[in-house]
Every structure is written in C-alpha cells, then in structure tokens.
Amino acid sequence: MPTYQYRCSSCSHELEAFQSMNDEPLTVCPECGAEQLKRVISAGGGFMLKGSGFYNTDYKNASKSQAAAPPCACANGACNL
Ligand SMILES: [Zn+2]
Structure with a gap:
C-alpha cells in the first residue's frame, strides 16, 4: 500500500x-476541517538546486565581463589608476 x-x-x-x-485523494484537513489538503510529491527538490546552479554560472560570467572592463585610457601605465 x-x-x-x-x-x-x-x-x-x-x-x-x-x-x-484507486482511493479518492483526501481533501478535508483533520486538523482544521478545511478542504485544503493537497497531496505532496516528495521526490522533488532537484529542480531548485539546478536553478540556483544556473544562476551562479550566470552571476560568475557577469562579474568576469565586468572585471574585463575597459583598461585605463592612457594604455601605457602613465596614470596610476
Ligand atoms: Zn488544516
């Protein structure tokens, strides 16, 4: 079962x-009596991890392209910026 x-x-x-x-899914909460019971799918959770992984990759790429921002305009190190 x-x-x-x-x-x-x-x-x-x-x-x-x-x-x-074949049983009808439960709908009535035994605690508060509301018809708000929802069946929980317990095998989930992987999607969130993948999502944050993609986010991290995007974030790293974004900061890398920012680090490669235009070099000093004098181009010969004459200015100490
Ligand atoms: Zn309830």
Missing part, C-alpha cells in the same frame, strides 16, 4: 495516509 503525504494549505498541517491507488 503506497503512503501518500498531504499538506493542508490552510493550517500547514501535514499527515501521511495509507491509500490504494
């Missing part, structure tokens, strides 16, 4: 339920 995890979007109560594949 698979275990399903539910989370109430009204009061944030979480619970696990043993249900067969």
Whole structure:
C-alpha cells in the first residue's frame, strides 16, 4: 500500500495516509476541517538546486565581463589608476 503525504494549505498541517491507488485523494484537513489538503510529491527538490546552479554560472560570467572592463585610457601605465 503506497503512503501518500498531504499538506493542508490552510493550517500547514501535514499527515501521511495509507491509500490504494484507486482511493479518492483526501481533501478535508483533520486538523482544521478545511478542504485544503493537497497531496505532496516528495521526490522533488532537484529542480531548485539546478536553478540556483544556473544562476551562479550566470552571476560568475557577469562579474568576469565586468572585471574585463575597459583598461585605463592612457594604455601605457602613465596614470596610476
Ligand atoms: Zn488544516
């Protein structure tokens, strides 16, 4: 029997339920009585990590191109900037 995890979007109560594949999904929160139970997909999370990885790459590239910004206009080191 698979275990399903539910989370109430009204009061944030979480619970696990043993249900067969053919059972109707639970909708009523036993804690607050609201019909706000949503089934939680627990195998997620990888997407967020990948997303931040892409963000870091973009950020590094951005700062690199900033470091290669135009050199001193005098081009011979005469100015001490
Ligand atoms: Zn609730």
